[in-house]
Amino acid sequence: MPSLAQMNGSLHIHQFYIGKLRAKQEQLHDSDPELAMLLDNVAEVLKEHALELAEEIAERECDEW
Numbered sequence: 001m002p003s004l005a006q007m008n009g010s011l012h013i014h015q016f017y018i019g020k021l022r023a024k025q026e027q028l029h030d031s032d033p034e035l036a037m038l039l040d041n042v043a044e045v046l047k048e049h050a051l052e053l054a055e056e057i058a059e060r061e062c063d064e065w
Contacts, residue, residue: 007057014050018043
């Protein structure tokens with residue numbers, strides 16, 4: 001099982017790439033809508049995983065108290 005620090009690092013990486021995907025999606029919105037939609041879908045999958053990870057982190061932090 002990963003440590004709390006590893007989980008927080010993973011969450012930070014997820015958030016970084018979600019931001020990158022969203023920025024690129026905005027750039028491509030008019031010129032390549034299909035690719036923009038694909039990037040949006042990938043960002044949504046990462047976002048869902050990040051939310052699950054954040055919940056797990058919160059639970060583990062509560063357990064440590």
